[in-house]
Amino acid sequence: MATTTAATGTVVLVDAALAPYEHPDLRWLVRKHVLAVLQDFPTLSPSVDTYTSDSGASTVLLNARGLLTVSSALPPVLLTLWLPREYPYLPPLAYVFPAAPSSASLSLARDHPFVDHRTGRVRRTLPYLEDWAVPRFSLAGLVRSLVGALRMCHPLTPRFGSVVVHATTTTPVEEEQERMRTALLDELVSRLGRDTSAFRGHVDEDIHAMYSIQGSLRERADAMDRAVRDLEDERMRLERAVTASLSHRGKLLAWLHKTSSRVPDAGAAPPLAPHAAAGDAPRWLESKASELAVDDTVDALGHALEDGDLISLQEYIKRVKVLAREQFFHCHAASTSMSSKVTK
Incomplete structure (x- = not known):
């Protein structure tokens, strides 16, 4: 209680x-x-x-x-x-x-x-x-x-x-302290030994894991280097292709400019031969108009190519070849109609 x-x-x-x-x-x-x-x-x-x-x-x-x-x-x-x-x-x-x-x-x-x-x-x-x-x-x-x-x-x-x-009374204290210190030191040494062994085992495992990761990273680095080299080669090849395309484009534009400079102005009709018959003039005008229409079409295709997204270079060259061939026939027809009358 x-x-x-x-x-x-x-x-x-x-x-x-x-x-x-x-x-x-x-x-x-x-x-x-x-x-x-x-x-x-x-x-x-x-x-x-x-x-x-x-x-x-x-x-x-x-x-x-x-x-x-x-x-x-x-x-x-x-x-x-x-x-x-x-x-x-x-x-x-x-x-x-x-x-x-x-x-x-x-x-x-x-x-x-x-x-x-x-x-x-x-x-x-x-x-x-x-x-x-x-x-x-x-x-x-x-x-x-x-x-x-x-x-x-x-x-x-x-x-x-x-x-x-108090020397006699402190002697058991010192003995007990020494005994406890010895026991604790032995326990501490054994624990440190076990902890060291366990830690060393973990360190070895971590080292092996890091080595494997390092090998994988090296393989990835080699693969990335190869990919970068391939991309660099592809970039150089594309630069050469673009340079060649620009060179062909320059030559084609020079040729078109040279060809168009030889054609007389559309507003001023060339003088007819004094002996040209009245029936040959419509044929010559039709051929000449078709020839100038081809020049306008080529100019339009050139502007479309300069824009970049309306027509490709291959399509441009293909159409220019067709139009050049057609223009040649119109020019030949016009010159033939004039020369035939002159010979008469």
Whole structure:
């Protein structure tokens, strides 16, 4: 009955202390963490006190304080866990001090890897605090991790002037520390060996995978080089074809210009021979008109070729050949009609 009453009083105290905390939706989780650490470590008890930070700011915080037994052969330490207002998103603040009966002869070690000898605060170098994450970590897990770390390297050391008096009492401590260090070093070496072997195996697999990828990339690079060379050859061939086509076009235009310059103006009819009969004039005019019509058609085809998308060069040459042949016959018919009358 007394135990139930004490537990109820603890819950009431914790709930009252969590009222000003910043995350009201997570008060149930904070209460669960506090009750769990009090259950796992009965020497700790909750309280509400004023916490003064390094900057001098004071805040009323919930804390759990009590003696923490690290090992049966090692002296206990006084542990205080402060819960900041941002808990559980911020890790708790842990402080370690010598217990009251042995505080006169023991002090915090200056070169301890986890505890600051000036303030007693547990540093963030403790792996559990360094990797703090919600909701995987808790107060009970922090205390268990701290017990393992302090068992490996105890934070208390004899004060100057008391070494001889307590030499017999510190010998078991040193023996326990040496034994724990040896066991932990052996475990660490074995784990490092296993991790090194596993890592080396993964590295070998990654190297083989990278080699295969490198070979595939080289094949792709060779294929791309061949494709680029083929495209370059095709570009040179097309440039030569375009140059040849432009040369033929220039020659054809020169020939057309030379041919059209020999044709008399359409508006001025050539003088008829004085002896030309009246019946030969219509035939000559018809042949001459057909010849000039062919010139206009060739000019239209030339403009269409210059536009680029109305007619192709092959179609242009084909039609010009046909029109040139037709123009030749019209010119021959006109000249024949004139010469026949002159001979008469």
